[in-house]
Amino acid sequence: SLLESAKKAAAFRAVDECVKDKDIVGVGSGSTVVYAVERLAERVQKEKLQLVCIPTSFQARQLIVENNLTLGDLSRYPQLDVAIDGADELDSNFVAIKGGGGCLTQEKIVASCAKHFVVIADYTKDSQVLGEQYKKGIPIEVIPLAYVPVMNKIKALYGGEVQLRMAKMKAGPVVTDNSNFIVDWHFPEDKFNWKDVNTNINLIPGVVDTGLFVDMADRAFFGYADGSVKEKT
Numbered sequence: 679s680l681l682e683s684a685k686k687a688a689a690f691r692a693v694d695e696c697v698k699d700k701d702i703v704g705v706g707s708g709s710t711v712v713y714a715v716e717r718l719a720e721r722v723q724k725e726k727l728q729l730v731c732i733p734t735s736f737q738a739r740q741l742i743v744e745n746n747l748t749l750g751d752l753s754r755y756p757q758l759d760v761a762i763d764g765a766d767e768l769d770s771n772f773v774a775i776k777g778g779g780g781c782l783t784q785e786k787i788v789a790s791c792a793k794h795f796v797v798i799a800d801y802t803k804d805s806q807v808l809g810e811q812y813k814k815g816i817p818i819e820v821i822p823l824a825y826v827p828v829m830n831k832i833k834a835l836y837g838g839e840v841q842l843r844m845a846k847m848k849a850g851p852v853v854t855d856n857s858n859f860i861v862d863w864h865f866p867e868d869k870f871n872w873k874d875v876n877t878n879i880n881l882i883p884g885v886v887d888t889g890l891f892v893d894m895a896d897r898a899f900f901g902y903a904d905g906s907v908k909e910k911t
């Protein structure tokens with residue numbers, strides 16, 4: 679589809695521009711990074727690159743293994759050269775909403791260990807203001823026993839609506855790779871200081887992490903249906 683070719687274009691450009699021989703590479707989660715792994719595997723074969731890939735989810739681990747890339751972990755490689763990951767939306771200050779795929783916690787950990795954090799996405803994620811295009815709310819990973827008080831406290835702090843993310847192919851809520859729940863916060867149209875919001879929500883007991891990636895991404899590549907790519911600056 680047009681969107682898939684847009685994702686592929688962004689992913690290929692990012693891997694070509696941001697990965698070099700001997701890099702320790704964080705591999706994100708979602709549908710766009712599938713193309714990034716495809717390109718990593720191609721470059722390893724073609725250029726005989728030596729890479730170690732660090733996963734951000736069961737899905738990312740499967741992609742690394744299925745593409746015969748060298749699998750690493752943060753215990754052996756606590757400092758990465760680059761992490762490449764998708765996003766649900768990126769605003770003009772490079773604040774990202776992530777977690778549409780429910781993998782935000784390990785994604786944020788891996789991104790925080792990388793010298794460079796590169797976002798790859800199709801053009802529908804490129805916004806000026808968060809919420810402009812992405813309408814599914816900000817994902818927040820919570821310890822299961824705490825999800826109701828956490829939802830109430832987020833609403834009390836910042837308003838809007840919060841809902842527990844329910845699974846589609848399983849009865850009950852989505853359970854993350856870390857055995858937690860996800861709540862999605864549909865925030866009101868207010869002007870938010872996302873750095874403060876991330877900090878304050880993270881201070882609520884029971885919150886594991888938020889899908890607000892503030893001051894983390896340093897490059898972002900957006901693909902278009904015609905196969906062109908725009909790097910956001």
Ligand code: DER
Nearest residue numbers: 708709710764766777778779
């Ligand atoms: O869940 C995540 O954080 C994913 O990276 C998501 O934000 C992007 O997924 P997509 O590449 O399938 O749009």
